[in-house]
Amino acid sequence: MTETETAAQSSIWTDEPFDVHAEDPFDRGSFVATVVRRIQVATADDPSTVFGLVGPWGSGKTSILDRVRSGLGDGWQIADFTPWSSGDAASMSLEFVNTVADLLGEKAAGEHRAKLAGYAGFIAPLLGAIPIVGSGAQGTAEHLLDAIGSRPPWHKQFADLSQAIQTLGKRVLIVVDDVDRLGGSELLTLLRVVRLLGRFRGVHYLIAYDQDTVEDLLRSTGSVGRSAAFMEKIVQYPFETPPLPRAAVIRLLNGVLEELLAKTDSHLDHLGLQRATSLVDALAPQLRTPRALGRFREHLNAFADHVSTARLDLLDYVAITWLRLNAHGVWSQLDSWRHELRSGERATSLTETEKLTADIWEGRIAEAHPQADRTGTLDVLSFLFEGVDVRERRTFIKHPRAMNDPTYFERYLLLAIPEDDVDDELIRIVAAELDPDKFREAATALARVLDGNDDALANLAISRLTVFRENYTTPNLLLLQFLAERMHVRVDEAERVGSPRNGLRPLVAREMALAVLAGETSAPDIIEMFGETEALNAVWMAPRFAEFRDRRSDLAEGFARFWADRLRSEPGAYIKGGRLGGVAELVTFALEPEETNGLLDPAVTDYDSYIDLAEGFVYAAEWVGSSYTYELQFRKDAFRSLISASTLERYRPQVLEHSGKVEYDVEGHPSRDIPPEIVKAFTVDSLSAL
Known part of the structure; x- marks a missing residue:
C-alpha cells in the first residue's frame, strides 16, 4: 500500500474528502x-x-x-x-x-x-x-x-x-x-x-x-x-466522474484485508489466499465509489474484534459484512434460507425437492432486496455457501469455522458466540495445551459444559473437540485425564440416546490408543483411570479408527495380560460383576491359545459353578428395526479357549441331561433384562451344542 492508502486506513472514517496534497488512491x-x-x-x-x-x-x-x-x-x-x-x-x-x-x-x-x-x-x-x-x-x-x-x-x-x-x-x-x-x-x-x-x-x-x-x-x-x-x-x-479503476479497487481491498489480518492476528494459508482472491474478485465490481469503499472498510474495522471473540473465519466475516451493508434484505433472509444455502435444493412436497438454479437465486435476491446487485450478491452467497452455484460455477471452498457449517452459522449473524454454542478457544486449549497451568482454567470452563444438563451443547463441544483432535497424532495426558473425569461424572447415568457419554467414548478410545501405543501410559493405568467397563469399551472401539487397525493386537495385549492375571486370581469378581464375557473375549483374542487354555478351570468346582461361569459368556445382541430387540448369543469360542477339553467332557453328561427342558425365544426380546431362568436354559442348551 502507498503512504496515502495507509494513512487513509489509520483513523476513523468520516466521509471527508481526501487531502488535496496527498496522492489520489483512485x-x-x-x-x-x-x-x-x-x-x-x-x-x-x-x-x-x-x-x-x-x-x-x-x-x-x-x-x-x-x-x-x-x-x-x-x-x-x-x-x-x-x-x-x-x-x-x-x-x-x-x-x-x-x-x-x-x-x-x-x-x-x-x-x-x-x-x-x-x-x-x-x-x-x-x-x-x-x-x-x-x-x-x-x-x-x-x-x-x-x-x-x-x-x-x-x-x-x-x-x-x-x-x-x-x-x-x-x-x-x-x-x-x-x-x-x-x-x-x-x-x-x-x-x-x-x-x-x-x-x-x-x-x-x-x-x-x-x-x-x-x-x-x-x-x-x-x-x-x-x-x-x-x-x-x-x-x-x-x-x-470516471468510474473507479478496477485495479485500484482491488489494491485497496487487498490493503483492507491486510489491515484486518494484522488487527485480528490472523494469517492465511495457501487455501485462504485462494479464497481471498475469489472474494476480492466478487466484491471489487460492487464497490463502485470511494464512499462505498470507505463505509465498507469502516464497518469491517469497527467489528473486527468480533472475529477473534466469536472465533469467526476472517474472509467469511468480510463477505457477510458486505451483505449486511449492501443487500440487507438478503442478509435478513439468511436464517430462513440456511438449509437451502447449504443443500442447493428446496422442498416442493413432502417427498420431492428442486434444484435451486442461479436464476432462482437471483429472483429471490430481487424479491428480498430490489436495489441489490443480483449478480454481485449471488457471487458473495456462492463464496459463503456450498449450495449456491453461479451458472454451474461454485466459489465455495471448504474451510474451518465456515458460515456454511451449521454450528457456526448463527455466529456470523450475531457476531458473537450464542448462548447455545461453545467457545472454540476452550476447545483448542483443552485439545492441545500441554502446560497444566494454562490447561486448568480452560478445562474447568469446558467441564461445566460437558457435565451440565444441556446435552445438545455438551455434544456440540464433544464434536468440536473430536474434530480438533483429528489433526493430532501425539498423545495428551492432560486431555486423557480430563476425559476420564467427564466419564466418571456420568458413571451412574443410564444408557440413553443423546447422552454425551456416547460421544465421549470414541474420543476416549482414540486418545487412550495414542497414549498406550506411544508408551505414555499403560493398560493398568488406563483401567484405573476409566474403570474396567469403559477401558474395555475403549480397547474394542479403538480399531475402528484406520490409524489403529494394524496395531489392534499391540494395543490389546497389555489389557489382555492384565485381565488374564485377574481371571486367574479373582474369577468370581468377573462372574458376579457381569464383565466376564467381554474380558474373556479380549483375552482370547490377544493371547496365544497355550496361554489361555484352561485358564478358568480353577473357577469350576461343580456343575452349578460350571453353569454360573458359562452364563457369564451369554450376552444380548441388539437389533434395530422398527424398534429395538435383543437376541441371546453365547461366546462359544472364548469359552472353549478358557475352559479345557477335560472340563467340558466332565460336565457334558449333566449338561445333556438338563438341556431342552425349557421353551423360550432366543430372539425378539424387548430389552436386555431377560429373565434368569431363560438365560440359564439358553446357557445349558449352548453348552450342549459345543
Whole structure:
C-alpha cells in the first residue's frame, strides 16, 4: 500500500474528502487535470459559464472539487455557495449576495453590497413568481431585501455589478456542492438563481450533482418539461466522474484485508489466499465509489474484534459484512434460507425437492432486496455457501469455522458466540495445551459444559473437540485425564440416546490408543483411570479408527495380560460383576491359545459353578428395526479357549441331561433384562451344542 492508502486506513472514517496534497488512491489525476484545463480557458471577459461535475453519491465529487480548486491556482477568485442552508427563494438570493460580496474584498464589498442587495431584491420577486415558490414560502429575508433602497432598472444594476466584479482583475468561480441534497423546489430555485441572478461576465460556476437524483427532483416539482433537457440549458460543460479503476479497487481491498489480518492476528494459508482472491474478485465490481469503499472498510474495522471473540473465519466475516451493508434484505433472509444455502435444493412436497438454479437465486435476491446487485450478491452467497452455484460455477471452498457449517452459522449473524454454542478457544486449549497451568482454567470452563444438563451443547463441544483432535497424532495426558473425569461424572447415568457419554467414548478410545501405543501410559493405568467397563469399551472401539487397525493386537495385549492375571486370581469378581464375557473375549483374542487354555478351570468346582461361569459368556445382541430387540448369543469360542477339553467332557453328561427342558425365544426380546431362568436354559442348551 502507498503512504496515502495507509494513512487513509489509520483513523476513523468520516466521509471527508481526501487531502488535496496527498496522492489520489483512485488514480483520477488525469481527469482532474482535464477539468482544470477546460475551466482555465474561461476568461474574466467571457459570459458566465456553468461547469458540471456529475457523478453518483459517494463517487468522490467533493474530493475532485478540492483538487480542481487547488489546480486552478491564483488566477481565480473562488467561493463556495451553499444553497441547501437557505430556506426559501429570498434567503437563497441573500446567501448568493453574500457569497459574491465576499469575493469583492472588504472595502469593495461595503461599496457594492447595497447594489447587490438591491439587485437581488429586484430578482427575488421574479423567483417568488415561480409557481412552486409562492409568497407564503417567502420568509423574513425577503422583507429585509424589500427594505433595501430604491431599485434602478434591472439591466443597469446588472451592468454596474458586472463592472464591479471585473475590476477585481480575476476570474471568479463559484463552487456549488451537494446540489442533490436539496428538495425539488429548492433545486429549481437554485437553478433559477444561477440563471437569473448570477450570470455576470467573468463569473463562472462549478456545480457538483448526481444526474439521476437531480432529474428525479426536477420531475417531482411538475414545473419543468424534460428534466434532462432542462439541465442541459443550465450546465454547458458536464464532466462525468470516471468510474473507479478496477485495479485500484482491488489494491485497496487487498490493503483492507491486510489491515484486518494484522488487527485480528490472523494469517492465511495457501487455501485462504485462494479464497481471498475469489472474494476480492466478487466484491471489487460492487464497490463502485470511494464512499462505498470507505463505509465498507469502516464497518469491517469497527467489528473486527468480533472475529477473534466469536472465533469467526476472517474472509467469511468480510463477505457477510458486505451483505449486511449492501443487500440487507438478503442478509435478513439468511436464517430462513440456511438449509437451502447449504443443500442447493428446496422442498416442493413432502417427498420431492428442486434444484435451486442461479436464476432462482437471483429472483429471490430481487424479491428480498430490489436495489441489490443480483449478480454481485449471488457471487458473495456462492463464496459463503456450498449450495449456491453461479451458472454451474461454485466459489465455495471448504474451510474451518465456515458460515456454511451449521454450528457456526448463527455466529456470523450475531457476531458473537450464542448462548447455545461453545467457545472454540476452550476447545483448542483443552485439545492441545500441554502446560497444566494454562490447561486448568480452560478445562474447568469446558467441564461445566460437558457435565451440565444441556446435552445438545455438551455434544456440540464433544464434536468440536473430536474434530480438533483429528489433526493430532501425539498423545495428551492432560486431555486423557480430563476425559476420564467427564466419564466418571456420568458413571451412574443410564444408557440413553443423546447422552454425551456416547460421544465421549470414541474420543476416549482414540486418545487412550495414542497414549498406550506411544508408551505414555499403560493398560493398568488406563483401567484405573476409566474403570474396567469403559477401558474395555475403549480397547474394542479403538480399531475402528484406520490409524489403529494394524496395531489392534499391540494395543490389546497389555489389557489382555492384565485381565488374564485377574481371571486367574479373582474369577468370581468377573462372574458376579457381569464383565466376564467381554474380558474373556479380549483375552482370547490377544493371547496365544497355550496361554489361555484352561485358564478358568480353577473357577469350576461343580456343575452349578460350571453353569454360573458359562452364563457369564451369554450376552444380548441388539437389533434395530422398527424398534429395538435383543437376541441371546453365547461366546462359544472364548469359552472353549478358557475352559479345557477335560472340563467340558466332565460336565457334558449333566449338561445333556438338563438341556431342552425349557421353551423360550432366543430372539425378539424387548430389552436386555431377560429373565434368569431363560438365560440359564439358553446357557445349558449352548453348552450342549459345543
